[in-house]
Amino acid sequence: MHKQHNEQQFGYFDDKKCEYVITDPHTPTPWINYLGNDGFYGLISNTGGGYCFYRDPKFRRLTRYRYNSVPVDNGGRYFYLKSEGQTWSATGRPVHTELDQYSCHHGMGYSRFKASKNAISSQVTSFIPLDTKAEVHQLELKNDSDTTKSIELFSFIEWCLWNAEDDGANFQRNLSTGEVEVEGSTIYHKTEYRERRNHYAFYSVNHPIDGFETDRETFLGPYRGFENPIAVERGKTANSLARGWSPIASHHIKCELAPGESKTLVFVLGYCEVEAENKWLAPNIINKQPAQTLQAQFDTSEKVTAELAKLHSYWQKLLGKFVVKSPDERFDRALNIWNQYQNMVTFNLSRSASFYESGIGRGMGFRDSNQDTIGFAHMVPEKVKERILDLSATQKTDGSAYHQYQPLTKKGNANIGGNFNDDPMWMVLSTANYIKETGDFSILNEMVIYDGQEQATHNHFDHLERAFNHVVNNLGPHGLPLIGRADWNDCLNLNCFSEDPNESYQTTQRGASDVAESVMIAGQFVLYGQEFVEICKRLGKSELASQCQSHVDKMRSTVDQHGWDGEWYIRAYDANGAKVGSHENAEGKIFIESQGFCAMAGIGSEQGKPLQAMQSVEKLLSTDFGIMLNQPAFTRYSKYMGEISSYPPGYKENAGIFCHNNPWITISEAMLGRSEKAFEYYSKITPAFLQDVQKLHKTEPYVYSQMIAGNDSANPGEAKNSWLTGTAAWNYYAATQYILGIRPDYDGLLIDPCILPSWKSVAITRQFRGATYEIELRNPSGLSKGKVQLSIDGVKIGGNLIDPKRYKGNHTVVAEIMA
Numbered sequence: 001m002h003k004q005h006n007e008q009q010f011g012y013f014d015d016k017k018c019e020y021v022i023t024d025p026h027t028p029t030p031w032i033n034y035l036g037n038d039g040f041y042g043l044i045s046n047t048g049g050g051y052c053f054y055r056d057p058k059f060r061r062l063t064r065y066r067y068n069s070v071p072v073d074n075g076g077r078y079f080y081l082k083s084e085g086q087t088w089s090a091t092g093r094p095v096h097t098e099l100d101q102y103s104c105h106h107g108m109g110y111s112r113f114k115a116s117k118n119a120i121s122s123q124v125t126s127f128i129p130l131d132t133k134a135e136v137h138q139l140e141l142k143n144d145s146d147t148t149k150s151i152e153l154f155s156f157i158e159w160c161l162w163n164a165e166d167d168g169a170n171f172q173r174n175l176s177t178g179e180v181e182v183e184g185s186t187i188y189h190k191t192e193y194r195e196r197r198n199h200y201a202f203y204s205v206n207h208p209i210d211g212f213e214t215d216r217e218t219f220l221g222p223y224r225g226f227e228n229p230i231a232v233e234r235g236k237t238a239n240s241l242a243r244g245w246s247p248i249a250s251h252h253i254k255c256e257l258a259p260g261e262s263k264t265l266v267f268v269l270g271y272c273e274v275e276a277e278n279k280w281l282a283p284n285i286i287n288k289q290p291a292q293t294l295q296a297q298f299d300t301s302e303k304v305t306a307e308l309a310k311l312h313s314y315w316q317k318l319l320g321k322f323v324v325k326s327p328d329e330r331f332d333r334a335l336n337i338w339n340q341y342q343n344m345v346t347f348n349l350s351r352s353a354s355f356y357e358s359g360i361g362r363g364m365g366f367r368d369s370n371q372d373t374i375g376f377a378h379m380v381p382e383k384v385k386e387r388i389l390d391l392s393a394t395q396k397t398d399g400s401a402y403h404q405y406q407p408l409t410k411k412g413n414a415n416i417g418g419n420f421n422d423d424p425m426w427m428v429l430s431t432a433n434y435i436k437e438t439g440d441f442s443i444l445n446e447m448v449i450y451d452g453q454e455q456a457t458h459n460h461f462d463h464l465e466r467a468f469n470h471v472v473n474n475l476g477p478h479g480l481p482l483i484g485r486a487d488w489n490d491c492l493n494l495n496c497f498s499e500d501p502n503e504s505y506q507t508t509q510r511g512a513s514d515v516a517e518s519v520m521i522a523g524q525f526v527l528y529g530q531e532f533v534e535i536c537k538r539l540g541k542s543e544l545a546s547q548c549q550s551h552v553d554k555m556r557s558t559v560d561q562h563g564w565d566g567e568w569y570i571r572a573y574d575a576n577g578a579k580v581g582s583h584e585n586a587e588g589k590i591f592i593e594s595q596g597f598c599a600m601a602g603i604g605s606e607q608g609k610p611l612q613a614m615q616s617v618e619k620l621l622s623t624d625f626g627i628m629l630n631q632p633a634f635t636r637y638s639k640y641m642g643e644i645s646s647y648p649p650g651y652k653e654n655a656g657i658f659c660h661n662n663p664w665i666t667i668s669e670a671m672l673g674r675s676e677k678a679f680e681y682y683s684k685i686t687p688a689f690l691q692d693v694q695k696l697h698k699t700e701p702y703v704y705s706q707m708i709a710g711n712d713s714a715n716p717g718e719a720k721n722s723w724l725t726g727t728a729a730w731n732y733y734a735a736t737q738y739i740l741g742i743r744p745d746y747d748g749l750l751i752d753p754c755i756l757p758s759w760k761s762v763a764i765t766r767q768f769r770g771a772t773y774e775i776e777l778r779n780p781s782g783l784s785k786g787k788v789q790l791s792i793d794g795v796k797i798g799g800n801l802i803d804p805k806r807y808k809g810n811h812t813v814v815a816e817i818m819a
C-alpha cells in the first residue's frame with residue numbers, strides 16, 4: 001500500500017561510523033541528535049537548531065528555544081560565513097543561501113555539519129565531551145580555490161534566562177534582568193547571578209576576536225530575523241553590552257586563507273557553578289576562574305580531537321556489549337546502533353526535553369523511567385540502579401507514587417497529577433530486570449526514603465512490597481484493579497468526566513474512583529506480581545511468597561472470569577461498571593494494552609486465550625504501519641472515556657499506532673512461538689525498515705517515534721513525537737530477549753530464540769556478568785521455535801541456561817534449535 005519511493009530519501013545510514021548522514025537540509029521535520037550523556041545535554045537539529053541545558057531542561061536552560069516557532073528549529077548555534085559579498089550558514093541555516101554541498105552527520109553523541117560554498121568548505125563538529133558541562137563546536141574552514149579568500153565569521157547563540165518557563169512567559173520582569181560581561185574572546189551570561197543563582201554560562205572561542213555583540217537587537221537589527229542579521233550584512237559589530245532585553249553571544253572573526261589553507265577554531269559553550277563565597281572577583285565582576293579552567297581543556301584542536309576520540313571509544317565500548325549479525329542488516333543496525341543509542345537518550349531524559357516535549361512540562365516519569373531501564377540495564381547497570389532508587393524515593397507510604405519527579409531536585413512533582421494505578425508495579429519490572437542482568441540482589445537492601453521522609457527507615461524491597469500491595473488494596477467491584485486516574489494509557493480517563501476545555505485530563509477527577517477497573521493493570525499485576533513472588537522466594541521469604549502467590553492466582557482467575565470477552569481480553573470497566581473494549585461497545589471494542597499484558601502473563605492459556613487474543617489483534621488492529629491502539633476509533637467525545645475520545649480518529653491514543661505497546665504483542669507472539677508474526681510487528685515500526693517511506697513518516701528515520709497515524713487518520717503512516725518514547729526500550733527488549741531470546745534471568749543467561757524460519761544462523765556477542773559470549777544460533781531445520789541444545793566451548797550442556805558462575809573471559813556458545 002502506502003509505500004513511496006526512493007526519490008524521497010533525505011539521507012542514509014553509515015553503519016561503519018555509526019552515523020546517519022542527512023544530505024538534504026530540508027527534511028520534513030527537524031531531524032535532531034542529542035549531545036551529552038551525563039547531566040549536560042544539547043539537542044541539535046540537522047541545521048544546527050536546538051538548545052542546551054544542565055540537568056533540568058526547565059530550571060537550568062542555557063540557550064533559548066522558541067516552541068511553535070517557524071521554522072520549527074529556529075534558534076541554535078549558528079555560524080554565519082561571509083565572503084566576496086555572499087553570506088551563508090555553516091550548518092545550512094538560518095541563512096537561505098543554497099549551499100554547493102551540505103551534509104549533516106548525526107553520530108553517537110556528536111553531530112558534524114559539512115558545507116561548501118564558493119570554494120570555501122567548512123566543517124562544524126559539535127559534541128559534549130565526557131564529564132564536561134559544555135558544548136564544544138569545532139569549526140574548520142578551508143579555502144579550496146587557487147586564490148586567497150577573505151572570510152568573515154559570526155558566531156551566534158541566544159541565552160535563555162535560565163528558567164525556561166519564565167523565560168517564555170514573564171516578559172514584564174525578564175526583559176529587565178539580562179546581564180553579561182565580556183573579557184577577551186569570552187562572553188559571559190550572568191543574569192540573576194547578582195541574586196540567588198550561583199551559576200553562569202559563557203561562550204568562548206580560542207582565537208582573538210575582531211568584535212562581538214551581546215544584545216540581540218543590535219546584532220539582528222530592527223524587525224529582522226536570524227536569516228539576515230544586520231551585523232553580518234554590514235560586516236561590523238558594535239561591541240554591544242546587553243542590559244536587559246535579550247542577551248546573546250556573537251563573536252566576529254575575520255580571516256584570510258591562502259589557496260588550500262585551512263583554519264580551525266574551537267567554540268565552547270559552557271556552564272559553571274561557583275560557591276557562594278567565591279562568586280565575585282570585584283563588585284559586579286564575576287569570578288571567571290571556573291570558566292577559564294573549562295576553556296583551557298579545549299583550547300586547541302588537538303585537545304578537542306582527543307576528547308572526541310574518547311567519546312568514540314566510550315560508545316564503542318557501550319555498543320560492544322550486545323552485537324548481533326543476522327541475515328537482515330536492517331535488524332542489525334537497529335539493534336547494534338540506533339536502538340541502543342535511543343535507549344540511552346530515553347533513559348537520561350525520560351519524556352522531558354525533545355522537539356515535541358517542551359522540557360518545561362514534564363520531568364522524569366515514574367512509569368516511563370522504570371520502563372526505560374529495560375533497554376539500558378545491559379549498558380550502564382550502575383546508573384540503572386541509581387535511577388531505580390531515585391524513583392523508589394518518590395514513592396508514597398501507601399505504595400503509590402508521584403507520576404513525575406523534577407531531575408534537579410529529585411522531588412515528586414504534584415502538579416502533573418498522581419493516582420495512576422499502574423505506576424507502582426513498573427518498579428517491580430525495572431528492579432527484576434536489573435537483578436537479572438547483574439545478579440545484584442543488594443539493590444533490595446538499599447535503604448530508601450518514602451516521600452516526605454528525612455531519613456530512610458525501609459529498604460527497597462519494602463518499597464516493592466508496598467507497590468504490590470497497592471494493587472491488592474485497591475480492587476474494584478469485580479476484584480480487578482481500580483484504574484485510578486488512568487493506567488498506562490494516560491488518556492483512558494474513566495473517572496474524569498470533564499466538560500470544561502480548560503481542565504487538564506491528567507489532573508481532573510470528578511468520579512469517586514471506586515468502580516472503574518483496569519484489565520491492563522490486572523495483566524500487569526499477574527506478570528510482575530509473579531516476578532515479585534519469585535524475588536520473595538529468592539530472599540527466603542517463603543511465607544510472604546505464598547501469600548503473594550495467592551493474590552496473583554486470584555487475579556488470574558478474576559481476569560479469566562471478568563476480563564475475557566469471548567475473542568479477546570476486555571480493556572476495563574468504566575465508572576458505571578460498564579465494559580470498555582468489548583464487542584458490546586459500539587466504539588473501542590478492542591484495545592491493544594490488555595491483549596499484550598494478559599497474553600504476556602499467559603492468562604487463560606489452558607483455554608488458548610493468548611493465541612485467540614493475538615488472532616483478534618491481527619484481524620482488528622494490525623495495519624501496514626503497525627498495530628493500532630484500539631478499534632473502532634472513538635468518533636465523538638465522551639466525558640466517560642476522557643482524553644482518548646478527544647483526539648480525532650487515528651491519532652495518538654485514539655486508534656493511532658502508539659508504538660510503545662506494539663512490542664507487548666511482539667513478545668506475546670514470540671512466547672507463542674509465532675516468529676513470523678513477532679518479526680512482522682517488530683519490523684513494521686522499526687525505523688531501519690522504513691527507509692522508503694521517509695517522506696511519509698516525516699520524523700527521524702533512525703529513531704522510534706511515539707506515534708504513527710493509524711488507518712482512520714488522513715495520513716496513515718505519518719509519525720510524530722520522535723525520540724522520547726518507551727518504544728525504544730520495549731522494542732529493544734522484545735527483539736533481544738524474545739526474538740533472539742538472549743534473556744537474562746536470575747540464575748544466568750537464557751537462550752530461548754524465536755527467529756524467522758528462514759534464518760539459518762545468527763551470531764551474537766553478549767557481555768554478561770563479567771564474561772563475553774560469542775553465541776551462534778543455529779536453525780538447520782528452519783524452525784520458529786524449538787528445544788535449544790547448548791554447547792559451550794564445544795561441550796554440550798543440558799538445558800538452555802548459561803550459568804555465569806562457571807564462566808569468566810571469552811566463550812563460544814552454539815545454540816542449536818531443534819524440533
Ligand code: BGC
Nearest residue numbers: 362489490491506643652653
Ligand atoms: C498524551 C499522552 C501523555 C499524556 C501525559 C496526553 O496528552 O496523549 O500520550 O501520556 O498527555 O501528560
Ligand code: NOJ
Nearest residue numbers: 351367368488489490491
Ligand atoms: C506517553 C506517556 O509518557 C506514557 O507514560 C503513557 O503511558 C503513554 N503516553 C500512553 O498514554
